[in-house]
Amino acid sequence: MKMAKKYSALMVCAAVSLSLAACGPKESSSAKSSSKGSELVVWEDKEKSIGIKDTVAAFEKEHDVKVKVVEKPYAKQIEDLRMDGPAGTGPDVLTMPGDQIGTAVTEGLLKELHVEKNVQSLYTDASIQSQMVDQKLYGLPKAVETTVLFYNKDLISEKELPQTLEEWYDYSKKTADGSKFGFLALFDQIYYAESVMSGYGGYIFGKDKDGSYNPSDIGINNEGAVKGAALIQKFYKGGLFPAGIIGEQGINVLESLFTEGKAAAIISGPWNVEAFSKAGINYGITKLPELENGKNMSAFIGVKSYNVSAFSKNAELAQELAVFLANEKNSKTRYEQTKEVPAVKSLADDPAIMKSEAARAVTEQSRFSELTPNIPEMNEIWTPADSALQTVATGKADPKQALDQAAETARGQIKAKHSGK
Numbered sequence: 001m002k003m004a005k006k007y008s009a010l011m012v013c014a015a016v017s018l019s020l021a022a023c024g025p026k027e028s029s030s031a032k033s034s035s036k037g038s039e040l041v042v043w044e045d046k047e048k049s050i051g052i053k054d055t056v057a058a059f060e061k062e063h064d065v066k067v068k069v070v071e072k073p074y075a076k077q078i079e080d081l082r083m084d085g086p087a088g089t090g091p092d093v094l095t096m097p098g099d100q101i102g103t104a105v106t107e108g109l110l111k112e113l114h115v116e117k118n119v120q121s122l123y124t125d126a127s128i129q130s131q132m133v134d135q136k137l138y139g140l141p142k143a144v145e146t147t148v149l150f151y152n153k154d155l156i157s158e159k160e161l162p163q164t165l166e167e168w169y170d171y172s173k174k175t176a177d178g179s180k181f182g183f184l185a186l187f188d189q190i191y192y193a194e195s196v197m198s199g200y201g202g203y204i205f206g207k208d209k210d211g212s213y214n215p216s217d218i219g220i221n222n223e224g225a226v227k228g229a230a231l232i233q234k235f236y237k238g239g240l241f242p243a244g245i246i247g248e249q250g251i252n253v254l255e256s257l258f259t260e261g262k263a264a265a266i267i268s269g270p271w272n273v274e275a276f277s278k279a280g281i282n283y284g285i286t287k288l289p290e291l292e293n294g295k296n297m298s299a300f301i302g303v304k305s306y307n308v309s310a311f312s313k314n315a316e317l318a319q320e321l322a323v324f325l326a327n328e329k330n331s332k333t334r335y336e337q338t339k340e341v342p343a344v345k346s347l348a349d350d351p352a353i354m355k356s357e358a359a360r361a362v363t364e365q366s367r368f369s370e371l372t373p374n375i376p377e378m379n380e381i382w383t384p385a386d387s388a389l390q391t392v393a394t395g396k397a398d399p400k401q402a403l404d405q406a407a408e409t410a411r412g413q414i415k416a417k418h419s420g421k
Contacts, residue, residue, distance in 0.1 A: 043091040045074040051334035085311035092318035098130030098303035099372040111308040127343035130303040139305035140326040141343035146299040151265040185267040190385035197228030215377035221403035229399035296368040380413035
C-alpha cells in the first residue's frame with residue numbers, strides 16, 4: 001500500500017533546531033566535523049524522491065556530505081536490506097511500513113534511535129507508537145494512511161450518500177445489475193474486512209495492561225468478528241459484488257470498475273488519488289460509513305517511516321538525516337510534492353494541507369482506526385485470515401467455521417515460528 005498527505009508547519013528555525021536536538025551540542029558539532037566528505041545512501045519510495053530533493057540538498061550543504069537517494073518500493077525495502085545490508089551495499093536510511101518494524105528489529109536490521117522527547121512529541125501518538133518495540137524507538141514517522149470511501153459524484157451526490165454500511169447494502173441492491181454496481185470493497189482480505197469485523201468487537205490481537213500486543217489472544221473468530229463476517233457475506237450472496245473482485249486480481253477489477261464509472265463507491269486509500277484524478281473521475285472522498293450498532297467502520301492506520309539500517313557505518317549521521325527528513329518543515333515540503341499525509345501533529349490544522357479532501361478524510365478516519373499491529377506474529381495472520389474470508393465470500397464456508405479455522409492456523413504458525421519469545 002501507499003500513503004497520502006501531511007499536517008502543518010510552524011517555524012523553520014525551531015524545526016531545524018529540533019531536528020538537531022537528538023545529539024547534544026558537543027555531539028552534534030563533532031558529528032559534523034567527522035562527517036565531512038562522508039556519503040550516505042537513502043532508500044526512498046518509488047516516485048517519491050522529489051519530496052526530499054531540496055531537503056537532501058540542504059542537509060548536504062550543512063554537513064558537507066554527499067547523500068545518494070535510490071528509489072525502491074517501500075514495502076520491499078526490508079527484503080533487500082536482508083541481503084544488501086550485510087554485503088555493505090545497503091542504505092544508511094530507509095523507508096518502510098510500520099507493521100514491519102517488529103520483524104525488522106527481531107532480525108537485527110534496524111538501529112535504535114536516540115532522539116529527545118521534544119522530537120518524538122512532534123508526531124501523532126499512533127504514528128510514533130508504530131515505531132516502538134519494547135519501549136525503544138526505531139524510526140520517525142513521515143506519513144500516515146487509512147482506507148477511505150471514494151464515490152463518483154456523477155453517479156451519487158454527497159447529499160445522497162448512505163451513512164451506514166447497511167444503507168449502502170440497500171442502495172447497492174437497487175443499483176447493481178451485473179454490469180454496474182453500487183458500493184464495492186475488497187472484503188475478502190482482512191486488511192479491509194477488519195473495518196467491519198472490529199466494529200462489532202473483533203480484533204487481531206488483544207493487548208496486555210501495558211498496551212503491548214498479546215499474540216496468544218487472537219480475536220479474528222470471536223462473536224463480533226463472526227457477526228461482521230456474516231454482514232460481509234451478505235454483499236456477495238446478494239450478487240452485489242462481482243465475482244472478479246475475489247482473489248489476487250480483485251484490486252485491479254475494483255479499481256477498473258470505479259475508473260470506468262461502473263461503481264458508485266469503493267473503499268480504497270489515498271494512494272489512488274493521483275490515479276483516479278488522471279482517469280478523469282469526478283470523485284469525492286470521505287470517511288468510512290457507520291455500522292448499524294452506531295460505531296464507525298474502523299481501518300488500519302498505516303505509517304511510513306524513516307529508519308536507520310543496523311549496518312550503517314555512519315549511524316549517528318544517518319540518525320541526524322532521518323530526524324531532518326521527518327521534521328515539521330520538511331514534512332510539509334514533502335507533502336507539497338507527494339501529497340502523502342504527514343504524521344506531524346501541528347500539520348493536522350495547516351490550511352494548505354486540510355484544503356485537500358483526501359487529507360481531511362484520512363485525518364477524520366484516523367479517529368476511528370487503530371495501528372496495524374507491528375509485532376512479528378502479525379505475519380502469521382494475513383494468509384489464513386484472507387483464505388478464510390475468501391471461502392466466506394464464495395459461500396464455501398460459513399463465517400464461524402472459516403474464521404475458527406483461520407484462528408487455529410494462525411495460532412499453530414505462531415507457536416511454530418515464534419515460540420522462543
